[in-house]
Amino acid sequence: MKKILNNPADYVDEMLEGMVAAHPEYYAQPVRRVVVRAAGARKGKVGIVSGGGSGHLPIFTGYVGKGLLDACAIGDVFASPSAEQMAEAIRLADGGAGVLRLYGNYGGDVMNFDMAGEMVEMENDIRTTTVLLADDVASAPAAEAQKRRGVAGMVFAYKIAGAHAETGADLDEVTRVGQKAADACRSIGMALTPCTIPQAGKPTFEIGEGEMEMGMGIHGEPGIWRAAIKPADEIADEMIDRLVADQPLGKGDRISILVNSLGATPAEELYILYRHARKRLDAMGVEIVMPLVGRFATSMEMTGATMTIIKLDGELEGLLKAPAECAFWKV
Amino acid sequence: MKKILNNPADYVDEMLEGMVAAHPEYYAQPVRRVVVRAAGARKGKVGIVSGGGSGHLPIFTGYVGKGLLDACAIGDVFASPSAEQMAEAIRLADGGAGVLRLYGNYGGDVMNFDMAGEMVEMENDIRTTTVLLADDVASAPAAEAQKRRGVAGMVFAYKIAGAHAETGADLDEVTRVGQKAADACRSIGMALTPCTIPQAGKPTFEIGEGEMEMGMGIHGEPGIWRAAIKPADEIADEMIDRLVADQPLGKGDRISILVNSLGATPAEELYILYRHARKRLDAMGVEIVMPLVGRFATSMEMTGATMTIIKLDGELEGLLKAPAECAFWKV
Structure with a gap:
């Protein structure tokens, strides 16, 4: 294995620590493996969260910022974050106007993000919606498009939904536009x-x-x-x-x-x-x-x-x- | 060889064609293997040119733009551009206030850029100066620092000299600041x-x-x-x-x-x-x-x-x- 690392068990945490230290004007990590905008959630703005496994930089983790995501939950390499991490990301992204969960169609991520949505609705009274990216045409035929995996199309969906949220659009509107971007x-x-x-x-x-x-x-x-x-x-x-x-x-x-x-x-x-x-x-x-x-x-x-x-x-x-x-x- | 390419002999030209086609707001290639700012040379501004082998993106080639380089001559992979290409880069970067040649300390590049300087002085009456990057401490001991190779420090020198030229500083001033950045x-x-x-x-x-x-x-x-x-x-x-x-x-x-x-x-x-x-x-x-x-x-x-x-x-x-x-x- 030709990698520059210390203990492989520390790979994700050391990477995140380095990323946040290098770019404090963009990122903060208030909870382990949850990256948020340095400025925090903006009151009244719809929050957008994503999440996924590590090892895909810049996707997931890196696209937190103005006109993009508000928070992101980070798992082990190629592994889903926990429902609790995702719930924390949602709480930290919430500005009182609800939160869109915008992420890729992978079994573990879907299961955990659904649980996270239930947790924050019950515990914190935060309304959430979901848009799943399923853009990889090689992963299933068009007739079973809902089975497709989410890949780099997520970058476009982050960008477009993020820009819409920034204008003050409400949760249903941001969700509509995010879904429209995902579908395209x-x-x-x-x-x-x-x-x-x-x-x-x-x-x-x-x-x-x-x-x-x-x-x-x-x-x-x-x-x-x-x-x-x-x-x-x-x-x-x-x-x-x-x-x-x-x-x-x-x-x-x-x-x-x-x-x-x-x-x-x-x-x-x-x-x-x-x-x-x-x-x-x-x-x-x-x-x-x-x-x-x-x-x-x-x-x-x-x-x-x-x-x-x-x-x-x-x-x-x-x-x-x-x-x-x-x-x-x-x- | 696990690469995505067509005929290896076309690697550099196809790469440049793709780069200029993807970013026409930044780049133009008026002469084969010479990349300039899309807007061309600015009258009265000191020009800054660089050059070197291909295979190092973004360095050399990619750092043409506002506050950075005016033109760059591109050689084959890991090979110096010709003196004629470098002379073309200087001519295209010239806004009437002279041109700084800012590049890395490699034998072929130095020989060709010196020739190019003589060519444009004789043929086009363009005054040029040189700053060589020699930042690689592993390539020679401090006592023979002038033998050191130029590596990634060039990015800082481009940035700093480029910003100074943008303010309207004259050739001697841009050269002084470029040398100071290189030395640091x-x-x-x-x-x-x-x-x-x-x-x-x-x-x-x-x-x-x-x-x-x-x-x-x-x-x-x-x-x-x-x-x-x-x-x-x-x-x-x-x-x-x-x-x-x-x-x-x-x-x-x-x-x-x-x-x-x-x-x-x-x-x-x-x-x-x-x-x-x-x-x-x-x-x-x-x-x-x-x-x-x-x-x-x-x-x-x-x-x-x-x-x-x-x-x-x-x-x-x-x-x-x-x-x-x-x-x-x-x-």
Whole structure:
């Protein structure tokens, strides 16, 4: 295991301590493994919370900030936070106007966040709603879209719901817009090498030296096919084809696209992917708004990339472009 | 070679094409492998150019923007741009007030940039000056500091000289401040795994499964020692010790610190390193200003990290905090 760490059992807590220490203007950690905005909850504003396993920086943890999340509960690497941590995140995000739980469709997260919602409703009289991201088209067919996993599309949903909450919209409105953003996202990933969970000490999967896997999940969940590594343009073609097959796009449509590294894949390769994806979208007459290329949702040092398309209307586009600020992303 | 690319010979050009296409509000590429600000040179402002090999995003290429560089010449992966490309970068950066060449101390870059300076002086009557970054303390002893290589300290020098040029300072002033920033930087790196140059197709060096190398250069240049991987806190201790041995720090000193991934090392591990580095600096009574943690100067998918400290006075601190904006960094 080639990692820079101390005791693997301290990996998450030391990472969070370092992150909050490096960016005290953005983050505070009033309760273990719950990160909130340094300024705390704003009275009268709808709160937005997320949560999930560690090992995906900046996603979950890092997107707490103005125009984004109010609080986030952090689990062990690739493991759900507890219901109690999630309940704490909700309490800390509450400004008296209710709290949206906005997170990815994973069994443990759903179970714990549902319990957390019941806890805060009973104990603290906080009204909560839920929007689940289920954007990974490789994880289930369109007919069973509710079974799909949530991946990098979450970044768009955080951004859009966060911007709407910032305007003073009420809980039902923020929930409506968050759901609309979630419904407009489609993602697909591909991986070349695995990552290692510090406490396990061995790779999450094995793959041949010359092989890639299309459709693989961010925790190494099996994908659609595994075969010899294809050229970048063919990879981009297949990713675009699969995204467009699930959500048709045509002349005049406006979208944003996120070309995301799973961690080790360098920015250079992301731009090579973006180059071809853009040519394909240009050829369809699709207009790209505010493309994102970089590391937004990772699996530590996994090699690979994901591509997310969000189909925009005027409302989503306006909220996507609204100001937002955290240590990892400024709009 | 597990990379997402097409023909390795097209790696650099396709990467640049994708980068400029993704961020047209920041970048243009009017001449092959020369990236300039989208808005072009500002009349009357001192221009700042850099240049170097590809494979280090965002450094070189990405730091073109307001409050940063005006133009950058890009070579093949880990190879110097040609003197003609550098001369083009200088011409495109010239607003009539002269141009500072601000880059890292590598033989090929120095030879070509010196030639480029002579070319534009003769052909275009453009006055140029030079500031060389030589911040890597592992690359030569303090007594031969002029032999040291330039690494991530360049990010601080770009930022500070760029902010000064933006205020309307003249060429001698921008050069003085750029040199002062360069002189105040000390860096050290450590690596766990190599990267692969696309056209070579094999790793730049070999290293054992359980081994790390302290002091390794960003192109795999040999370091100070190679041994079993140490805990993160011990690695941070040694890096801080070596930086402080070269540039003493004490109570009341103000610094900035950059904890930088060489590419594959995830943000989580950088924060674990930062956590301990900060404790050490706190214990010395040193004040940290605007710490930077992330990927600023990489070697594609190399695993490892670098640490840079810049010792600040009021002038450097003010310029470091001044606004700047490119696709990879907003201050």
